[in-house]
Amino acid sequence: MLKLLGAYGSPFVRKVKVVLDEKGLKYEHEQVVPFPATPEFRKVSPLGKIPAFVDGDKALADSSIICAYLEKTHPSPALYPSDxxxxxxxxxxxxxxxxxxxxxxxxxxxxxxxxxxxxxxxxxxxxxxxxxxxxxxxxxxxxxxxxxxxxxxxxxxxxxxxxxxxxxxxxxxxxxxxxxxxxxxxxxxxxxxxxxxxxxxxxxxxxxxxxxxxxx
Ligand SMILES: N[C@@H](CCC(=O)N[C@@H](CS)C(=O)NCC(=O)O)C(=O)O
Known part of the structure; x- marks a missing residue:
């Protein structure tokens, strides 16, 4: 199961959410407010920032990194130019x-x-x-x-x-x-x-x- 962690209002969480939606993926969206980030949340997002992302036993943080991962794991539709x-x-x-x-x-x-x-x-x-x-x-x-x-x-x-x-x-x-x-x-x-x-x-x-x- 894919899981997006992060709160509404964050432009970075929204960026990942729209990538997931554009790619037609099913995922759970858990609202996490990072003010302050809990020690539990820091296990998936060491800088304590949202978004974080979980794919089974794999965890990632940072919207750019999560989006790059999704492009590799779910290449279609492409959201990065090939040139x-x-x-x-x-x-x-x-x-x-x-x-x-x-x-x-x-x-x-x-x-x-x-x-x-x-x-x-x-x-x-x-x-x-x-x-x-x-x-x-x-x-x-x-x-x-x-x-x-x-x-x-x-x-x-x-x-x-x-x-x-x-x-x-x-x-x-x-x-x-x-x-x-x-x-x-x-x-x-x-x-x-x-x-x-x-x-x-x-x-x-x-x-x-x-x-x-x-x-x-
Ligand atoms: N480069 C990060 C930036 C993420 C970020 O700054 N998120 C803010 C919310 S919009 C945050 O979690 N701030 C909490 C903090 O800085 O402690 C990304 O792209 O995910």
Whole structure:
């Protein structure tokens, strides 16, 4: 049995969930909130972060590693381009989402506005939020706008690149972020298309019930 461990609201857990769903796999999804990570959870995720993943007697942590494993164990449909350069570009966009967008959208916006106040009893820091929206993100959105040439970011196919970028923008929306379609028209249309894919839309719909409403 395959098991995904990690909580709704995490862009990294969502990334793995949509990979599992796109590949049509059956799995159990156990909600694990890592604040704090228990010693039991650290046995499968030594850094104490979500997601973790269990396949029978095998355990893995980190969304990128789990997705790479799933591609090897369940190659169809492929979610990584086969051309070497496009494959590497897909990994680059995955990195851009995970290490570029996530600390800003996740840390300064989503965590700051939603998780901190709701779960950690930490007050919302408006200055930090505005810094993300006004200073940090616009050049990153400019970069992405310039990278979108067709429907997808890499290899002319829906791939891990699109998943890793689009999942961050789900948190952006949950945190109250709005994208200016007149400034970033290609990015706006691209995200609408990607989020409307049936598996992505279904994953978002579940979380919308938890994070889509009132913001503290
Ligand atoms: N590189 C990791 C990042 C995972 C990550 O940062 N997860 C956050 C939640 S979105 C977490 O578990 N944070 C708990 C902590 O840092 O202690 C991945 O891709 O899985």
């Amino acid at each position: 070497p350069y496009e494959y590497a570009r897909a990994l680059w966009f995955e990195e851009y989402g995970d290490s570029g967008l996530a600390p800003i959208i996740g840390g300064k916006m989503f965590f700051n506005r939603i998780i901190g106040p709701r779960i950690m009893k930490k007050p919302f820091d408006d200055a930090l939020y505005q810094q993300a929206v006004e200073k940090d993100l616009p050049p990153m959105f400019d970069y992405l706008e310039n990278q979108i040439a067709g429907d997808y970011l890499a290899g002319g196919m829906f791939s891990i690149a699109d998943l890793a970028i689009a999942t961050q923008f789900v948190n952006y929306r949950f945190a109250g972020g709005a994208l200016d379609a007149s400034r970033w028209p290609k990015l706006t249309a691209y995200l609408e298309r990607t989020h409307a894919r049936p598996k992505f839309a279904a994953a978002i719909a579940i979380e919308e019930k938890i994070f889509g409403g009132r913001r503290d």
